[in-house]
Amino acid sequence: MSYRAPVSEMMFTLRHVAGLDGAGAVSVEDADAILTEAGRLAGDVLAPLNRVGDRHGATLSNGVVTMAPGFAAAYKTFVAGGWNGLTADPDHGGQGLPQVLDAACTEMWNGANLAFGLCPLLTAGGIEALAAHGSEDLKARYLGKLVSGEWTATMNLTEPQAGSDLAALRTRAEPAGDGSYRIVGSKIYITYGAHDMADNVVHLVLARLKDAPSGTRGISLFLVPKVLPDGSENDLRCSGLEHKLGIHASPTCSMAFGDRGGATGWLVGEENRGLACMFTMMNNARLGVGLQGVGVAEAATQRALAYARERRQGKAAGSAEASPIVAHPDVQRMLLTMKAYTAAARGICYLTAAALDAAEGPEGKAALDRASLLTPVAKAFSTDIANEVASLGVQVHGGMGFVEETGAAQAMRDARILGIYEGTNGIQAIDLTGRKLPLNDGATVRAQIAAMRRVAESLLKAADSDLGHAPARLRAGIEALDQATSHQLASLRSNRPEAALAGATPYLRLFGLAQGAACLAREALASRAALKAGETDPAHAGRIALARFFAENLLPATEGLAQVVIDGGGFLDDAGAVLTG
Template structure:
């Protein structure tokens, strides 16, 4: 099983779909297009040559726990050292703390590569990136001085400690306790589960960000505080925390998923991040970054599954395609072509959405300000949920393309499907993303943020109509129809939210998110197709341009028609909540 970072397609999407050139200009970054390609090329070399070769062995070996210490799979420490020595850990961090200060867009492309090459490996720097963001935004000057430099360099790693055995997605049920002991310090007592890289042998110290309650804190989520709890204290002594177990999982075997115990000997020492009882707001700074990165994980794994399935389809000979004189490679069969094109087009659509989200985060630091921030807020749940749903679907299709051999572990197709399954669950399940989109993000600025985004999709459809290239087929009409379905569904939900009927809005949340992702993804592919059409009309003969046009046509003509059915599910399908209790009672 091999992976090759699709550098050319990533660079094209960055520039012509997500608008990287404008980001570089507005942000004052002194980077030419060739600099962008050079960075992506170097990242690709690390992903392809160092990280990807460990993927299968890591899945077989896994991480091991003995006497409270976790040992990662063979080769992990050396690969992590190469990653850190190359400066990749601090790609998007501020130069003030040792980072390179590159745009979110560039960091996003590299995140896709690490996780496409090896999802279990890519999880470690992903959590550290979120920790850096939370500490930068909310940490005291002393905590920043003590920890940020080493986190940015990758000398130390970070974790998120949210979930407890009795409190999964409902953080109001957290029981971990914190008690002030003077000098700005707190004692933390409690247990956490599902802590990614909660213990490992890659670095000497691990910086845990832990949610806990103070003694007299308000009930529910309003009474949660966030604490920085290091594995090793500033004086060099070991803190009162330990890994109490490793989960045995369906996938991502090489990523240690830990149960963590804080306070066996009286309490782990920690420091407050932000204000008391305001920890959830601080954690969500980290969580929102993590959600985009999880979407990028989905893109990376889907890309790997597509590459793997395509290579197999080109090699495997079975049956005879129409007009072929002898047994054909299965890639010549129409249904296999349909599956492979679905994999490729869906992956490219998810990539476009994730890159657009990263672009909005970059733009939020510039003249657009609040409007861009709201656009990023709107797109984040779509990026996370749509891209990870796509990862599950694409990796499943990858197994199908392999046929029986896909169900056999030795081909590697099954591992990709197993690894991808977690993506729709952690960092907020995809159902929670749909609720967030409909109840919190859709009403932003009275619905104007969503309307503005829909207007950009409509302009792409108009661009297709104006271009008139026959290679687009019915793409213009199909995209126009999809945008209209999204517009009507959006109006319905905004009206429903304003009429005090939350059940109807919540019932349609998941199909609405899928509808939004389909239409936005189609617009991204169409935008790439329009840019490619302009290149061809200018006299270039790059075959990749023709392929992008064909991919946009495939997506709009074969996948986007589902938009009409999703619209109906949003508007008319919510009656199931009236019958659910009776139907499920038996």
């Protein structure tokens, strides 16, 4: 089965979770039309190449990277449709549409074809970093072609010895005397560092100037294009392609800069302030990776559900003949888990994108702080569930899931990278606990919990047999989050960061479960209102049932997670005895 974008569910989440009401830059009708057309591109053009890309991969020969068959043509179609610059400033050729609408499109590109979706994802981050920090000359020279998609962008952070520790970077930069710099060094894990889909690749490269301060305070950011403004080739090359578990069609490059004396680059932002510039790009990418998780989970769920409806095995209760496996309770449990996790993660990601949009309006800093709080949750929770959902997809397929024929195995292989790149999920948990919870002395997270409580109270007022124990479970899950939050903040304030960090990962999972349940509850409330108003769409009953399933079957984990956060840090005293030797 090929991927089909769930446009109606996306629109429902946009309206009733993210708050898209047509009062902003795009009407509900226009948003629906845009997503319908995007879904057509995703399903008809990108999805058919997903398996092709997995089998063929990208290849490197004589220094040239060639994409899998069909990818270059698909990229031209993508660019011709104007999809690359949805949110970019119209002054640079963009369409100026809301982030939340682009979030839904990003989910589609990556649900259809994760390896393809990585290219525009990285370019979007490059556009944002250059727009925020680049000189007027650099913007004039590069932004238009990046926004159109005629050129693509990368970010070059990681080096063989550095990994996630950017303080250990060794790539160096020296002024050339003409306003440019000479860049010498090597980078690894550079997504789309070289390919044949565009004429130019614009690399954003972290490097150190001579006599720069040590650590991350001495890092600068440089724009280093493959093709220089005079049309000549820059002194850089792809020195190798990684052979990976998944996303085979996405070229993951080792890049060499300065074999012939130094690649030409230009400073972005201020000297020794490159990390702040790069974080603009990384924060954009982190929400994007969360949306990749939603897309992969959606595709895996679609595939598993289609298989379960067709595959007959065993006799369900009351059946005299072999039944479709979707009729068996344990298969139903797995499929509902897949659907519920995917819908919850979608809600969190769209909520984060909506906060980014709100930051451009009257809410300003409060909305930006909310987006900052939600971003690590959107990235880590969504990619964790992508791995879990893809694994369940293999299980639903049984033995056929373990072979490559069905595509279930590819989803599991592809999903595995999502919790690693753009900051591992452990780093996201550290960021959430160490940097985001203390925002405004804890007021930002308290406001978010209060918003969840308001949803829970509305659910309690609407309590009916179709909601089961959902209202009580939601309230209990939010209380568990509140208690764990108090513990984390108290640990940070009493100068015991190790106690807070010991519970950082279970805390992020707890936050994701509670926030995801609140998102599904909002959808359930909207669906109940629609049914009472006389609407007959069967999807409304499905959303109510899914919210109840999540609250009764997945949300109870929050109370156990709170106990782990509060009481589980004792392993710090014992870890040495277990892990040494």
